[in-house]
Amino acid sequence: MAYDYQAVHALDGTIGAISERRANHLAVHRATxxxxxxxxxxxxxxxxxxxxxxxxxxxxxxxxxxxxxxxxxxxxxxxxxxxxxxxxxxxxxxxQSHGRVALTLAGPDAARILANGIAIDLHADVFPVGRAANVLCNHLSVNLARTAADSFDLVVMRSFAEALVDDLKTMARSHELSVDFATR
CATH class of the missing domain: 3.30.70 (Alpha-Beta Plaits)
Known part of the structure; x- marks a missing residue:
């Protein structure tokens, strides 16, 4: 018996299209x-x-x-x-392409949002563009990299992607955050 498998992103069906992109935005990458x-x-x-x-x-x-x-x-x-x-x-x-999910948190409050759940200093002098580290974001292990002054990439295990998105939404409650799949 042959099975026909389809690749499904870990976050398909959990995040939907947004009506407007806000200043702080979490982009979920499909094809990294x-x-x-x-x-x-x-x-x-x-x-x-x-x-x-x-x-x-x-x-x-x-x-x-x-x-x-x-x-x-x-x-x-x-x-x-x-x-x-x-x-x-x-x-x-x-x-590790099918076992991990890449996300980008960008916006003027990105470092402040991450500071609500990550216990490292994200000041640009200490964590400059190009720096990466394995950190805990609340209870989840992620690889965090600063990609621009106000942009951070997070790479998480596929099975924890939904929990990370939920945690980031909670961490951003005092900041306006939109979440959608990346267009690049």
Whole structure:
């Protein structure tokens, strides 16, 4: 017996189209290719040198010798294949595209909204553009990256995506926040 599977986003049916986009906006990305790269023992510096962003993907620190790679250009299969070719024996590449969800919180109050549930200093001098860290957002583990002065990307495990969106809505109660799927 053959089964026909369809890819369904973890948040399909839980967030709907919005009538107007507000100054603070949470965009849920549908087609981000995500991979984890783990440096081979003793090869961290070599792997890090190869992972310098070139416009096709973005490498974010996830831990010693570990990076989270995001790409809007590549499909999941091509991202992993490209990284495997580039990294060779310096690192191991694991596709996480179907297991994680990427979101972008942007707006003039983005840092204040996140400060309601994240226990790290988000001041631009301490957490500048390009910085990433694994943090707890309330009770959920997320990879947080500052992508612009008033914009943060959050990557969470697929099964916790709905809880994270609900938490962010609660954290933004004193700020106007719209939530929708990203258009890019």
């Amino acid at each position: 290719a995500i991979a984890v790269v783990l440096a081979a023992p003793g090869q961290t510096a070599e792997a890090a040198g190869i992972l310098v962003a070139n416009g096709e993907f973005e490498a974010r620190f996830s831990g010693p010798g570990e990076w989270l790679i995001l790409s809007e250009v590549h499909a999941p299969e091509t991202l992993c294949a490209e990284l495997s070719v580039r990294l060779g024996d310096f690192a191991f590449v694991i596709d």
